[in-house]
Amino acid sequence: MANDDVIIKIENVTKRYGKVAAVDNVSLEIKRGEFFALLGPSGCGKTTLLRMIAGFEVPTEGKIFIDGVDVSNVPPNKRPINTVFQSYAVFPHMSVFDNVAYGLQFDNVPKADQYQRVMAALADVKLDHLADRKPDQMSGGQRQRVALARALVKRPKVLLLDEPLSALDAKLREAMRFELTALQEKVGVTFVMVTHDQDEALAMADRCAVMERGRLMQTANPSSLYEFPSNRFVADFIGSVNLFAGKLVVDEPSHAQFYSEELGGKVFFDHGVSGAANENMWVGIRPEKIEMIKHVKKGPTPAMEDCPPDCNVFKGVIKQISYLGSESVYEVMLPNERIMRVTRPNLSRWDQEDFTWDDEVWLCFHGDSPVLLQN
C-alpha cells in the first residue's frame, strides 16, 4: 500500500441508475481515525456514495478499498464496516441489550464476552441503565444511542452515519454534535458522516467532501472550505457569500485586479491568483469581512490601507437589517441596485454606530479578503 494511513480509498467510482449518474467518477481517500463528512444538497449523491461504502449498492464503475482490500463486490454482512441509519433502524421486537448483542452472534463471540462487550458499548453511549428497555419506550435520541452502540460493539474499522442529527430537535442536536465528536475520539474509529447541514459538517468533521450532482467539488478541512473555496459552488454552499461576475484585468504574481460590471468597480487582491485573464469568473466576499463606514456628506472617500485607491471601497444604501442577537445582517444596495450582504457582530449592548434604514454607507474590505472563483 502506498499510504497505510488510508482506511477507505474510493477510486473513480460511478453509480448510474439508468442514464442518470448519481455518483459521477468520484475519487476520495479517507484517513484512518478521522471524522469525515460527505456534505452536499439533497440529491447530490452523498447517500449513494455512503451506501456503496456500506455495500448496499454496487458501483457501476470504479473500485472501493477498505484497509487495502477491494470490497467492491463484497456484500454488506462481510464488510468490516457498520452503519447508523437515518431512521436508526433499531429492531422494535428486541430489547436494547438484544439489539446491541445482535451483531456479535455472527462474529463468534463467546456468550460470556458478549455480555461484557454489550454493557461496555452501552456505557460508552450512557445507556447501560436502560439495557432491558424496549425501543418503543425510548425517545428518538435514546434510540440513536442504541443504534450507535449496536454498530460500535462490532469494533468496525469504519462507522458510517447517515444524517445522524437530522431527526433530533435543535437543542439535542447541538448537544449530540459534541457527544459524537467526543465518542469518536474515545473509540478511535473512523467516522464517515453524511449530512446536508453545513454547520454540522464544519462543527464536527476533521475533513469534508462537498458534493454536487454526483461530482466531488472539494475535499478539505472546514476552515479551508470556508476561507479558500476552490469553486463557486463550494463558496456559495458553505456559509453566506456575495458573488459578483467579472474578469481579471491585472494578473501579476504578487497581486491582481478584478473588474466587475455587477459590482460597479474594481477588486484588488494583495496576492497572486492563478486564473486565465479573459475567462468569466466570480469574486466572492464573505459578509463578515466587509467593514461598513458611515458616509459623511462631502467627507473624503475612505481607503483601505493595503489597497490602491478606487479599489475595494463601494458606496451603498442600507435597505434591510436583520437583527440576529449575536450579529446583525445588513443588506446594502449598490448604486446599480445590486445587493451586498454585510454582517456586523453586536460587540456591545448598544450599537454605537447606530446604522439604520436608508443610511448611506461605504463598504470596504482588505486585499486578502476576496476570493477568485471559477465555475
Next chain:
Amino acid sequence: MLAPTIWFLFFFVAPMALVWGYSFGENDGLLGVKITGTIKNYAQAFDPEILKVLRESVVLAAIATFVCLILAFPVAIAMTFASDKAKSWLLLLIMLPFWTNLLIRTYALIAVMRTEGLINHSFEWLHGIAVMVGIPVGDYAPMPLLYNKFAVVIGLVYVHLPFMVLPLYAALDRLDRSLIEASLDLGAGHLQTMYKVVAPLALPGIAAGLVITFIPAMGAYLTPDLLGGPDDLMIASLIERQFKRANNWPFGSALSFLLMYITMIFFVLRSYFEAKGGKVAVH
C-alpha cells in the same frame, strides 16, 4: 348514521335473528317451523357422525391454510421487493382470480386434474417417451387426483391463496426497509435476517392471514362438493343438505350457528394477536 344502521338491521340482524330463532325450533308440518325454545337441534350436532364432519372440516381447512402460508410467504416477499411498476402488476395477478366466477375456476381445476385431464395427459405423454426409449415402466395408470381429500385441499389452496398473500404483503410492505439493511450490516445473512427480523415483525400479518384464510376455507361449500369424494363432506355441505334435501331448517340453522361460533373464536384470536402485534409494528 341512520341509513347504515337501518341497512344493517334489515339485511343482517333481522335474517340472522330469524335463523338463530329457527335453531331453537321444530318442524311444523311440511313447510312451517315452530320456535319452541328446544335445544335438541344443538344436542343433535354432538352426534359422532356430525362431529366427525366438523373435525374433518377443521383438519382440511387447517392443512389448506398452512399450505397457503408456505406458498404465500415467498410470493409476498417477492412483491415487497419488486419495483413499483412490477408491484401493481403482481397485485393485479393476485386479484384476478377474485373477479372470476368460483364455479368456472373450480371446473377449470377439474379439467386440469381429472383422469383425462392436463396433468394425467402430460404424465402419460412422458410415460410414453419413457417406454419409447426402452425404460421398463409398465402400463400407465392415471393418477386419481380428483374426488378425494387431496383434491379438496388443492381446491381450497387454489381458491384461498390470495386471502393469505394480501395480509402478508401488507405486513411486509409496511416493514421499514432499513431494518433489513441493518441486520445485513450487522453481519447476518439473508436467511438469518428473514428468520430473526422479517418473520417476527411480520407476525401480525401472518396471524391475520391464517385467520382470514382459515375462516372461509372452513365454510367452503362449492369446492369440497365438486372436488371431494362422497366421504369428503365438509360442514357447509352438511348444512346445505339440512336446508334442502333433509328439509330440516331447525337443524341446519343450529349447524350454521355452530360454524359461526367457531368463526367468532378465531376472530377473537385474531384481534388478540393484532393488539399484541400492533405495539411491535408502530416504529
